[in-house]
Amino acid sequence: MAILRSRRLATVLGAPVDHLSAANIEAMVDNRIPEAFDLDFKGTLYGNSDKDRRDLCGDVASLANASGGLIVLGVEEDxxxxxxxxxxxxLSDDERNRMLQILASGIAPLPAVEIHSVPSTADPSRGWWLVAVPRSSGAPHAVIVNDGFRFPIRHGTTTRYLSEPEVAAEYRRRDMRSSNLAVRLAEVLKDALANVDRNHGAWVVVGLVPEHAGALEISQKRLDEMRQNYAGRELFDVGRAGAHFSWVRTGRGKYTVGDGPHARADSPLPHYGYAELHTDGTGSYAIELWDLADRLRQRDREGEEPVEDQIVPDEIIALALLNGLRRLGAHARDTTGAAGAANLLAQLVPSPGRTVQIGHTRRFGFAESRSGNGVSTSAIAETAAALDDIAEPGAALVATAARLLDELGNSFGIPEMGQLSLDGEIRVRYWQDAGPLVTWAEQHGVVTTDTAIAGT
Incomplete structure (x- = not known):
């Protein structure tokens, strides 16, 4: 699914950008299609001189800074x-890679861009390059010129450069978009926690909002597909959760996934896991964290109110983040067609009226706290990553989960949690049973190490 979705272009060109054929492109000539604010023709490839490289970067940045659009290489204009x-x-893979490398080194920050080819029916070695650029929420994007920056913007069928006051205004708009994004993420997590049973254990939830929204319909057919994908599925693909989802339902602009209701539960809300998968690629993934001290509490103080701190397992927090990120990333990218960066927020909350600590049972199976302090409200962590990095298993997914994991631990006085490294490695000594993680790591090219955290 293309990151550039334009009803206007689809109407003018005869098909959506990601479905354009050789016939559609050749018909541009017969139909005398003109350039526009979102359509640019180039008769030849961009060259490799400094000027040609700047032209490519300027054309892409100018579209990203405006309304987005499509550059067609191989169509001449009068x-x-x-x-x-x-x-x-x-057409060649080398040429595509060359253009991507030029863009990566010549635009700051790099906007979302897709480059794909449309082969000619007469000669598949020739054809047309489509450079698709959506309007960017990260604007303004600068072209690097010598040691300075210039900010191009598409104006009709030409390009001009933003003045200094205009650049300042664009940065203010970017800050406003970031603020709105933070509000959206917080609302996503709040909604998730309002729809689970929090009376029996602490919960960890991770939320995702994509830079470029996707699109997904609410329909009976799609609901059936979602049920096939999630109903009966374990909460974790990596590691062991001991529970599974049992239902999928529709909500306003989203599909919801959860477990229960359970016969002996005092609430019909999900007790072990819950996910909200929005039609624009936004989502949340929540997992209950069992209380490691609960067995000791029941054994030693039968009948008393559980007033002691909850102690939740560090390994399950790591697994919840790793699996939640993977599933949310796949939903956003592969199911809805969202693209660009994934803005991420994680939260760990105790049961109402309780305080939570982080601990483990790696020493002889006894619950042991790692926390320098407890948390009675919530611990929060935030980061960002490319959707492609978290939608697939690999070191980038592990590194992203590690950033959230360590930041959550910081609220409990823990400098580094240990299970996952910021370099994208699995640290086996911080897992009671690392076997499933090692197998998963071997399958996906993730490094495992027995290295201890410095100073521990």
Whole structure:
């Protein structure tokens, strides 16, 4: 699914951007399609001189800073900026990679961009490159010129550069978008925690909002597919959760997934796991954390109110983040077609009226706290990552989960949690049973290590 979705372009060109064919492109000439604020024609490939490289970066950045749009390489225009011929250009993986490398080194920050080819039916080695650029929430994007920056913006069929006051205004708009994003993430987590049974244990929840929203319909067919994917599925793909989802339902603009109701439970709300999967790619994934001290409490103080701190397992927090990120990333990218960066927020909350600590049972199976202090409200962590990095298993997914994991631990006086490293490695000595993690790591090229955290 293309990151550039434009009803106007789909109407003008005869198909959505990600479905354009050789016939659609050749028809641009017959139909005398003109360039526009969101459509740019180039008769040849971008060259490799400094000027040519700047032109590529400027064309992409100008679209990202404006309304987004499509650059078609291999279509020539006449003096009136109307498509006049479609001779095509050479197609190769090397050329695509060259353009991506030029963009990565020449634009700051790099906007979302897709480059894909449309082969000619007469000669598949030739055809057209489509450079698709959505409007960017991270604007303004600068083109690096010598040691300075210039900020291009598409204006009609031409490009101009933003003035200093305009650049300042764009940065203020970016800050406002970031603030709105933080509010959205907080609301997503709040909604998730309002729909689970919090009376018996602490919960950890991770939320995701994509940079470029996706689109997913609410329909009976899609609901059936979601049920097939989630109903009966274990809460964790990596590691052991001991519980599974049992239902999928629809909500306003989202699908919800949970367990229960359980026969002996005093609440019909999910008791072990809950997810909200929004149609725009936003989502949340919540897991209950069992209380390691509960057995001792029941044995030693039968009948008394459980007033002691809850102690939750560090390993399950790590697994919840690892699995939650993976599933949310896959939903956003693969199911809804969202793209760009994933903005992430994690929260660990105790049961109402309780205080929670982080602990483990790696020493002889006895519950032991690692916390320098307890938390009675919530611990919060936030980061960002490319959707591609968390939608698939790998070191980048592990590193992203590690950032959230360590920041949650900081609220409890724990400098580093240990299970996952910021380099994307699995530290086996911080797992009671590392076997499933080691197997998973071997399958996906993730390094495992027995290295201890310095100073511990």
């Amino acid at each position: 003096d009136h900026a109307v498509a006049s011929s479609a001779p095509g250009v050479e």
